[in-house]
Amino acid sequence: MKQKIKNLNMSKKNYTNILSTVLSIAIAVALGCLLIVMVSDEPLAAIKSLLFQPLSNAFYINSIINKATPLILVGLSASVAFKTGLFNMGVQGQFYVGAFMAAIAANYIVGLPKVLHVLLVFIIAVVAGAIYASVAGALKSYFNINEVVTTLMLNYIATLVTSGMTNSYFRDPDSGGVIRMHYIPEYLELGSISSTITAHAGIVIAVVMVVVIHFLMAHSVPGYRMKTVGQNKVFAQYGGLNIKFITIFCFVVSGALAGLAGTIEVFGMHRSFFDDFAREMGGDGLIIALLASNNPVGVLLISFFFAYLKIGGQIMQQNTDVSRELVLIIQVIMIMLISSRILTPYLNKRRYAKEVGKSV
């Protein structure tokens, strides 16, 4: 019987995890709705705007896609590090460094053929993000400095330095009251996917990266090594893996993804680097990775869900008396439910109780 139940355990484990995530989301949304009923004078309208209106027209749907694009990439960025057992709290900083370098390279490299310029800008931004992250990786590898501390510190440096630069040397003098750089040349902008899907092409890159990261983590040699280090560092060392190198490599990949996210945000959405323009990005990335259990496809789905909630929140705030901060509450409830894994043991227990009840 032991064997039988173990088998069941193996095959259904994933399924239970997904079920518990879905249930957690449902409970969080339900509690959010309850809260709306309590605070709002027009609860039905608010719930309707939050949950249903985001899908009511093409504009909203495209907004969701645009919102989801950077979230997917920062989510992947955080999840790659988590998988390796590292906490890259510096997604935010790497995102800004990528975005900033992209804007600089777009504005100040001139005279290149357009295609080459596009490529070069992407490479510079991604490499900048990677290098910036690898600082934390190197400090961790060679001086054993906790990466949580260094990445958080590096966030401040990135945010403040890019802000300072944007305020001074690189500020567009015609920007009026807004602190930003020059708008990037038009040919660098990420265009719409098609005339019906007006969302910018960044989503294509993001989805491609989901596939790439999936293959990297599940089927490649470096992915196997990263995962092993993440699961059991002592075992990895015993097995002869070069943990120092793998740590730095992991930060490079993670930082590159964050940098790419920044680049796409600049090229697709804002067309310039604005001072501190996406301050929730790093945190969202970490949360998405957490909720998705670091699964790339999960990151994709959760990112869309987050984007959906964010757009819903905006619509709700425009149309009714409920503020969009309510979405934050829903997110927080979700995080608590999922990260504490409250539901998983409960679901397991129920299933085993059923099985055991039969056979005992």
Place this chain on the structure above:
Amino acid sequence: MSTDIQNVIEMKDMYKIYPNGTVANSGVNFCAKRGEIHALVGENGAGKSTLMKVLFGLEEKTKGEIRILGKEVNFKSPKDAIQNGMGMVHQEFMLVPSYTVAENIALGNEKKKKLLCDRRSEKEQINQISKQFGLAVEPDEPVYRLSVGAKQRVEILRVLYNKARIIILDEPTAVLTPQETDELFRSLRLMAKDGYTIILITHKIKEVMDISDAVTVLRNGKTIKTLKTSETCPEEITRLMIGRQLKPKIGRTDRKAEELVFKVENFNVLDRRGVLKVKNMSFDIKAGEVFGIAGVEGNGQSELVDAIIGFLKPSSGKVFYKGKDITGASTSDFRKEAIGYIPDDRNLRGSSLNQSIAENFVICSHGSEKFHKGLFLKWKDIREESKHLIREYEIRADGEMAPVGSMSGGNIQKVIVARELSKKPDLLIACQPTRGVDIASIEYIHNKIIEQRNEGTAVLLISAELSEIMGLSDRIGMLYDGELVAIRKNDETVTENEIGKYILNGRQKQKEREGQE
């Protein structure tokens, strides 16, 4: 109500199913009488520890009835159990190293004089108990300075100090030398005579026969039988435990060991805190030879191995492998050689519990041509090879993609052995290769090591288990306090007691020194 008040503990029809679905106990019955030493035996994964954890309130039972002195109880936590006169000595000691013996014993149960602790009366009581049962300790000594045996005595004293009448000991002899074991057993007998009930979890049959009054055998989470020790024999218990007879042992073939494979010269190693743990050690191993290092744990075994494999840097000395100087090589370089290494810590160092068996198998070999092409792993080949190893090594698992942590200790150890031996090593370093492993797996692993030796592998065997050292080695090195105090050929004249004396106090060494002076 149970009428037989003699039954201090009665557990009826116990079930324990963990939330992850593992069924640890399914219908266990267990009774222990007053003044009885009751051995609870079974292979790893038979459910002994779980049963005792349930009894002690560390785990919640799924179903069943527990009676203490005829009264039904349902302990929610160890606190309840302790209040009902129970005590447990765990395998891992739970002591505060920087506190003194007395402070550790009284921890959480201090005698108070106004606002202060009454250390003097605490000590008096400790001395009294310690004298009564022959558990010698020095109350003012800080615990970190104690030997393993003394730490265990502190644990037992703590249980007695807390007024326990029922004492559970979880594999107490796993860390002890023969002499220390004898002392422990003497104390246990005194306690039993005094009316204490002692439950001894073990899988060593010799101990069962030596000390217990009764024995309960568990297998696959069920009680197989409860027997009076005087009315049974070791063979019967073994048969009940594993459900079959053991296979005959593979013998060591006579071979002339000649080619030198491995050599350690004047090796000195400091541990991470800068304490000299390996002192001027020298030995060599030839092809087709098992060199066993006997010694109580903590006498420099782990530092020696760590320095060989590159987890630590030796402070002086040399290591040669096939004539090549590999002193201070990194672990990555070391693992590239045809050297198998079975570490003593299988759950942390030897395997990655959350990863699949296949992923565990290829930790060393995934870089080879066979298992990867360009950047990508050849998962199909890896799985095929894993299936093959699972079959060959008789590993009981739900397929090659099952996480290693879902298996029993014996099977995890087999995974490690399979991986290391599949390298076709010329040198095998085996550290405590069968610790905490069930009898059937021990037998299997021993046979595999002998097989390797017979095929010409040089084996460095490090074990605290004397029977293992004596059963497998061609030569035995006795380790005491980081020194090899003697190296001796393993023939019929070697006795456990002789080795015990060396590794307990390095007596021979002492004599030699005196002789020289």
